[in-house]
Amino acid sequence: MAERAARSVVGEAWAERFSADEHSYYLEGGLPFLRRFARGPFIRLPLAYAPVGPGARVLEAGCGSGKFSLCFALRGCRLTALDYSATILANVAAARGLVEASVGPLELRLCRGDLEHLPLQPGQFDLVINEGVVEHWLDGDERRAVLRAMAGAARPGGAVAVIVPNGAHPRLPHWLEHHPAFLSAPAMVRYDPPLLAADLASIGLTEVRVDGIYAWRTLDWWPTTTARRLLAGVLDRLAPLPRGARLRWGIHLIGLGRKP
Numbered sequence: 001m002a003e004r005a006a007r008s009v010v011g012e013a014w015a016e017r018f019s020a021d022e023h024s025y026y027l028e029g030g031l032p033f034l035r036r037f038a039r040g041p042f043i044r045l046p047l048a049y050a051p052v053g054p055g056a057r058v059l060e061a062g063c064g065s066g067k068f069s070l071c072f073a074l075r076g077c078r079l080t081a082l083d084y085s086a087t088i089l090a091n092v093a094a095a096r097g098l099v100e101a102s103v104g105p106l107e108l109r110l111c112r113g114d115l116e117h118l119p120l121q122p123g124q125f126d127l128v129i130n131e132g133v134v135e136h137w138l139d140g141d142e143r144r145a146v147l148r149a150m151a152g153a154a155r156p157g158g159a160v161a162v163i164v165p166n167g168a169h170p171r172l173p174h175w176l177e178h179h180p181a182f183l184s185a186p187a188m189v190r191y192d193p194p195l196l197a198a199d200l201a202s203i204g205l206t207e208v209r210v211d212g213i214y215a216w217r218t219l220d221w222w223p224t225t226t227a228r229r230l231l232a233g234v235l236d237r238l239a240p241l242p243r244g245a246r247l248r249w250g251i252h253l254i255g256l257g258r259k260p
Helices: 009-020 030-038 041-049 067-074 086-103 140-153 172-178 193-202 226-238 243-249
Strands: 057-061 078-083 108-112 125-131 154-165 206-213 252-258
Touching: 030 041, 030 067, 030 086, 041 067, 041 125, 041 154, 041 206, 041 252, 057 067, 057 140, 067 078, 067 086, 067 108, 067 125, 078 086, 086 108, 125 140, 140 154, 140 193, 154 193, 193 206, 193 252, 206 243
Parallel strands: 057 078, 057 125, 078 108, 125 154
Antiparallel strands: 154 252, 206 252
């Protein structure tokens, strides 16, 4: 693991939370969960934009549970999973060990570092991705600096994928007051599709696209019931929504761009 980088206010806020609960963001479900997750839009949409495969270099910049890193590593990609929290990285290492016990060694390197000062050689990754990270930089200039650092890690022609909560979702005000995930997380910018597209374009990315993820899951996201979960899952598979509805009702937004 790389040495600890310069202090980050956002990184420290997350590290404090995780140090209080060493199982925060621990990946549950093992290989069966990862195989299901790999079939969902969190992985399918980045792959449709940047179809990386065996040997491709991928950076998850702020890796959380490591589920993205592990899914791409299972495709044969060479992964770097970066996070500010040593607790997070220890959890990812444990999850990697459990998966490798079933499938053999994965090319997954753990790196401790700060998104504001990436401890990585620039221009080396085919895909740079993160989920639930950049929205916590409230200052626009600081947030775009983080995005610029992510883009700097990508090679020319490589892709950047950023997944954030949908700040324009009609149910968000209720979730912000009651949903445990929001109550325990640092404050965030309410990203809507135009702001996400503008942030990615402002750092020089081209071919920028924004889409919504899991619009039907709005029925079940919180509070959760078995009946609503089953209904949302069926509708997700059998009645795909048009892009306009996905942008409005998607629980998350994904922004994608290409480095010139």
